[in-house]
Amino acid sequence: MKSVLIRPLITEKMTKISEKHPNKLGFMVAVEANKIEIAKAIKEKFSVDVVAVNTVRHPGKSRTQFTKKGRFAGRTSKYKKAVVTLKEGQTIDIFGQA
Structure with a gap:
């Protein structure tokens, strides 16, 4: 399996959660990763103790684009937070500030 952690989540919602609870952080993770693998990867990479992991799976959506040459159908990527x-x-210092 490839890397479990893809990138940190830096969104408005995640920033509000992190300000209210400094010990909560968000990450984009591999879709096939489970909570145990995520906790293990965080512990190995950042040398911290993980108390809980909450996950959300977002399915890919169908998208259609209409152009002069016709209609093109496709899908957005599925992902897991x-x-x-x-x-x-x-x-964990996500921004790398000293």
Whole structure:
């Protein structure tokens, strides 16, 4: 299996959650990854203790584009998000600030 963690989630909603709960962080993860694999990958990469992992799967959607040459049908990619709760007092510096 390829890498479990794809990238950190930096959205308006995730920023609000992180401000309210500094020990919660969001990540885009591989669709086939489970909660145990996600927790293990976070622990190995950032050397922190994971208390909980909440995941959300988003299915791909059908999209149609109408152009002068006709109609083109396609799909958006499916993806999975994970909100990771760290042990109290632990944080991860996603932005790399000193």
